Amino acid sequence: MNExxxxxxxxxxxxxxxxxxxxxxxxCLTLKITIIATLIGLAIxxxxxxxxxxxxxxxGKKCVSVWQTFGQMLLSFFNGVCNIYLTVIRGTPTVVxxxxxxxxxxxxxxIDKTLVAIIAFGINGGAYVAEIVRSGxxxxxxxxxxxxxxxxxxxxxxxxxxxxxxxxxxxxxxxGNEFITLLKETSVSGYIAxxxxxxxxxIIRSLTYDPFMPLLTMALxxxxxxxxxxxxxxxxxxxxxxHDR
Amino acid sequence: xxxxxxxxxxxxxxxxxxxxxxxxxxxxxxxFFDGQDITKASDINIYRRKMGMVFQHFxxxxxxxxxxxxxxxxxxxxxxxxxDAEKKAMLLLEKVGLADRAESYPNQLxxxxxxxxxxxxxxxxxxxVMLFDEPTSALDPExxxxxxxxxxxxxxxxxxxxxxxxxxxxxxxxxxxxxxxEAGKIAEQGSPEKIFNNPExxxxxxxxxxxxG
Numbered sequence: 001m002n003e004x005x006x007x008x009x010x011x012x013x014x015x016x017x018x019x020x021x022x023x024x025x026x027x028c029l030t031l032k033i034t035i036i037a038t039l040i041g042l043a044i045x046x047x048x049x050x051x052x053x054x055x056x057x058x059x060g061k062k063c064v065s066v067w068q069t070f071g072q073m074l075l076s077f078f079n080g081v082c083n084i085y086l087t088v089i090r091g092t093p094t095v096v097x098x099x100x101x102x103x104x105x106x107x108x109x110x111i112d113k114t115l116v117a118i119i120a121f122g123i124n125g126g127a128y129v130a131e132i133v134r135s136g137x138x139x140x141x142x143x144x145x146x147x148x149x150x151x152x153x154x155x156x157x158x159x160x161x162x163x164x165x166x167x168x169x170x171x172x173x174x175x176g177n178e179f180i181t182l183l184k185e186t187s188v189s190g191y192i193a194x195x196x197x198x199x200x201x202x203i204i205r206s207l208t209y210d211p212f213m214p215l216l217t218m219a220l221x222x223x224x225x226x227x228x229x230x231x232x233x234x235x236x237x238x239x240x241x242x243h244d245r
Numbered sequence: 246x247x248x249x250x251x252x253x254x255x256x257x258x259x260x261x262x263x264x265x266x267x268x269x270x271x272x273x274x275x276x277f278f279d280g281q282d283i284t285k286a287s288d289i290n291i292y293r294r295k296m297g298m299v300f301q302h303f304x305x306x307x308x309x310x311x312x313x314x315x316x317x318x319x320x321x322x323x324x325x326x327x328x329d330a331e332k333k334a335m336l337l338l339e340k341v342g343l344a345d346r347a348e349s350y351p352n353q354l355x356x357x358x359x360x361x362x363x364x365x366x367x368x369x370x371x372x373x374v375m376l377f378d379e380p381t382s383a384l385d386p387e388x389x390x391x392x393x394x395x396x397x398x399x400x401x402x403x404x405x406x407x408x409x410x411x412x413x414x415x416x417x418x419x420x421x422x423x424x425x426x427e428a429g430k431i432a433e434q435g436s437p438e439k440i441f442n443n444p445e446x447x448x449x450x451x452x453x454x455x456x457x458g
Contacts, residue, residue, distance in 0.1 A: 061270070065287065146268055147304035151318040151370060152294030161317060165308050243307070243350035 013213040019204050023214070026200025027221055033117050033196065034183045040122025041182070042175075045129025048082045050159060052130070053137050055079040082130070089127035095188045097124055102192045117189050125182050132174045136167030169240045176233035180226050187222075197221060247400045249416035249437075250409045252426035253452060258409040259301075259378050261426065265407065266296045266376060279373075294322055297367025301379040303359040305351040311338075311362055312347045315369050323370065330369070337365045341395050357388030361395050368399075375399065377408040413456055417441050425449050 004012065014020040055075050063069040089097065098120040106116055140163050148158030168175075190199035201218035205211045250258045263269040265276060267289050275282045283292050306314050315334035319325045325333075338344045341361040351359055360380055367375060377396070381389045393415050400406060400419045410416055416423055416437060423440040425433045433440065433449050444450045 067287075141302075141304070143300060143302055143304035144306065147298075147300065147306070149290075150266060150268060150293055150296075150298035150300075151366070152290045152322050153318065154290050157321070161321070162306055166306075169308065243352060 009210060009213055013204055013208050013210055014217075019207065022195070022200035022203050023197065023217060023221070026195055026197040029114065029189075029195065030183070030186050030197040031225075033114065033121060033186045033189065033194075034179070036118045037121035037125055037186075038179050038182055040118065041125025041129045041178075044122065044126025045133050046164070048085070048126065048130035049133035049137055050156075051075070051078050051082055052134055054155070086127050086130060089124055094121070094124050094185050095191055098188060098191060113192055113194050116192060117186070117194055121182060121186060124185070125178060128178055128181075129175065132171050132178060133167065135174075136171035137163060139170045140166045172233065172237050172240065176229065179233075180229060183225065183229070184222065246422070247406045247408065247420045248422045248424060249420035250407065250424045250426060251411070251413065251416055251440075251452075252432075256426045257429040258426050260429075262376050262378050262407060262409050266293050266298060268298075294318075294370055295373045297364075297370060297372035297375040299360070299363050299367055299375065299377045299380045301382050303351075303356070303363045303383075305359055305363055305366070307351050309350075310347070311343075311349050311351070311354075314351070314362065315366050318366075319369050334365070334369055337368050340398070341365055355388060356384045357391045360384065360388075360392045364392075364395055364399075374405040374407065377406065377410070379409050379411065381410070381412060411456070413441070413453075425452070427452075 014023070055078075058072065058075060059079075061072075063072060098117065101120045101123075102113070102116045137159075144162050144166065145158055148162040149155070153161065186196055187198040189196040190202070193199075195203070197218055201214040204214035208214070250262065252258050260269055264271045267276075267283065271284060274284070276284055278292055278296070281292070283289060286292060305311075306317070309317065312331060312334060315338070316325075316327065316330035319330040319333070320327060335344060335347065338347060341364070343358060343361060343365075346354060346358065346362075351362070354362065364375075364380075380396070381392050384392065389412070393412060396406070396408070396415070397419055408416075408420070418437075420437050422434060423437050424431055425440060425444075425446075427448050433444065433446050440449070441453065444453055
């Protein structure tokens with residue numbers, strides 16, 4: 001091994017038998033899982049955050065009609081479900097969740113492994129995004145909700161048009177952080193035999209017995225991707241803050 | 246009809262005003278608007294559309310341009326076309342002298358300008374009554390005049406207004422009826438002449454001597 005020159009090692013690790021494809025295909029899979037899981041996480045997160053804030057603002061209020069009593073009971077129920085979800089997801093490791101979802105929940109169903117990973121990471125991310133969005137909603141001045149309501153907007157319409165857009169601006173750095181975390185967390189996808197970037201590089205290592213090149217290349221790809229995401233996020237943040245001065 | 250609500254801080258003026266459109270939930274009693282008791286209404290949003298409210302801290306939407314601030318509710322709630330809503334908004338902006346700021350954002354305006362925009366935002370909904378919650382309390386002294394000017398203009402146009410205020414001059418000049426609140430209750434009310442020139446209760450006399458000096 002030691003006699004091989006630098007270029008011979010590149011040839012052996014990446015060019016021979018098109019081994020670079022392990023890295024490239026793995027990278028594409030990693031991105032696919034991360035991006036779709038983030039979108040799922042966002043949807044779950046916003047829903048939970050709105051439920052929890054609504055519950056916090058409304059429970060204990062007196063009800064004028066039967067509908068309001070029913071609404072409050074429904075809200076309490078959903079709030080309870082959200083709390084269980086947050087506790088379980090934040091209280092167990094991501095790999096454990098991934099394994100349970102694949103081997104236990106989808107045990108008897110024939111299902112695409114990529115889809116399993118997307119669902120698992122989406123559900124996992126949702127729990128963290130929920131708390132981020134909730135803090136964002138709380139960071140918006142109470143007067144904004146009042147102004148919206150005083151114009152005649154309903155609670156959820158005010159949330160959608162007035163509170164959430166401002167909340168998102170405040171939490172963008174934290175959301176970006178979560179996106180980056182998720183990107184790196186997907187490196188455990190190999191546990192359910194998915195060939196993501198990490199697994200791809202590891203396969204090359206096991207073929208060539210030369211860990212340096214594939215592993216360092218993989219690390220560099222993660223690093224550059226994260227740096228690129230950071231750059232994009234900073235750009236968006238600057239755009240959103242343009243009117244703040 | 247212009248009703249001014251005066252009184253020491255903590256006397257419940259703002260709470261009373263905020264109960265009128267149920268931003269604050271009253272513990273008891275009834276509020277009649279267009280013959281309907283709104284504390285029993287199934288959908289309060291319908292009534293709030295006809296009751297404009299102006300806040301002490303303006304509460305403009307900072308993520309929208311002034312024009313967006315003004316047209317959001319008319320478009321979404323009254324079903325107006327964008328063109329109609331903007332036309333109406335522009336007309337009102339010209340009236341308060343801020344037509345050139347239509348494309349600005351709230352944070353680019355002074356306090357007095359923000360409050361005038363907040364008044365216009367309520368007016369764009371064509372309300373039947375306007376509630377003002379200490380509209381000039383958060384303003385620099387030199388900006389108070391421009392906001393009061395707009396309010397006087399509104400009063401002249403026979404808008405029904407309920408104003409919580411510390412501006413005694415405004416209350417005396419513009420109000421048809423003045424309510425003095427003390428410790429959560431209406432302690433005295435009547436015409437501005439009666440309240441300011443012939444106050445009955447000791448508490449009101451003391452309050453007036455403090456604020457009028």
